[in-house]
Amino acid sequence: MPELPEVETIARGLAPRLRGRRVESVWGSGQRLHLRRKVDLAGLRAVTVGHAIGAVRRLGKFILIDVGGDGDSGVLVHLGMTGRLRVEAATAPRAPHTHVAFRLAGGDELRFVDPRRFGWVQPGRPFTASPALARLGPDPLTALDAAALAAALTGVRASIKSFLMDQRRVAGLGNIYVAEALFRAGIHPAAAAGRTRGRAAELLTAIRAALEGGIARRGTTLRDYVDADGRRGENAQALLVYGRAGEPCGRCGARIKRRVDGGRSTFFCPGCQRR
Numbered sequence: 001m002p003e004l005p006e007v008e009t010i011a012r013g014l015a016p017r018l019r020g021r022r023v024e025s026v027w028g029s030g031q032r033l034h035l036r037r038k039v040d041l042a043g044l045r046a047v048t049v050g051h052a053i054g055a056v057r058r059l060g061k062f063i064l065i066d067v068g069g070d071g072d073s074g075v076l077v078h079l080g081m082t083g084r085l086r087v088e089a090a091t092a093p094r095a096p097h098t099h100v101a102f103r104l105a106g107g108d109e110l111r112f113v114d115p116r117r118f119g120w121v122q123p124g125r126p127f128t129a130s131p132a133l134a135r136l137g138p139d140p141l142t143a144l145d146a147a148a149l150a151a152a153l154t155g156v157r158a159s160i161k162s163f164l165m166d167q168r169r170v171a172g173l174g175n176i177y178v179a180e181a182l183f184r185a186g187i188h189p190a191a192a193a194g195r196t197r198g199r200a201a202e203l204l205t206a207i208r209a210a211l212e213g214g215i216a217r218r219g220t221t222l223r224d225y226v227d228a229d230g231r232r233g234e235n236a237q238a239l240l241v242y243g244r245a246g247e248p249c250g251r252c253g254a255r256i257k258r259r260v261d262g263g264r265s266t267f268f269c270p271g272c273q274r275r
């Protein structure tokens with residue numbers, strides 16, 4: 001699943017292609033997307049048709065495509081597991097699993113393609129009224145500071161891994177970057193979140209380093225993820241623990257371990273991340 005660095009990379013790639021372009025029409029496949037919800041085509045048309053696209057932004061793992069110039073309306077996209085946004089000539093055949101297409105003045109289409117349909121596209125009118133965004137915690141690159149993180153950690157008995165995965169606590173992290181951040185901070189993933197409170201500043205520094213490294217290398221491609229140009233990201237080679245079970249830790253030489261909790265893998269170094 002794309003996490004913050006992958007979504008940021010896609011938003012940055014789309015922005016120059018979409019900015020200033022007017023939406024002429026909206027097409028939908030009629031298939032239901034995430035949670036078997038229908039796409040609100042009437043709502044998407046109402047908010048986009050006849051208006052120009054402004055900024056393309058990221059909040060957590062969401063992409064916000066500003067339309068109409070008021071800064072709070074447009075199209076809200078979540079890529080789910082396999083969602084992609086592509087800008088292609090309207091005359092090019094739509095790929096299989098294309099579910100929404102915005103026809104742009106000048107002859108291109110912005111297309112949402114999603115084979116597994118865990119993603120979704122919906123109108124933001126306004127974005128601030130969207131329940132998905134209202135539940136979102138602070139963005140670790142732009143809105144979170146160490147004092148706020150320490151306050152949020154206070155008294156939390158759940159593991160630090162589940163705390164960081166919870167989008168209501170911190171927006172944008174998933175399995176890969178949580179593993180990388182906890183390794184960088186030297187914190188065991190199963191440690192009670194509340195007990196890491198005194199290390200909030202180091203933890204935030206580690207989270208940012210993991211995310212910024214991911215952005216600098218245009219995201220982590222394990223299987224499906226590609227950027228807005230269809231290119232694979234280069235961060236997989238730079239991962240320190242994720243996907244490296246059995247390999248020696250680059251810091252201490254101990255074998256990196258993998259645990260499975262609730263069907264999800266957790267990678268950590270038993271030497272550097274003691275409980």
Ligand SMILES: [Zn+2]
Nearest residue numbers: 249252269272
């Ligand atoms: Zn180690």
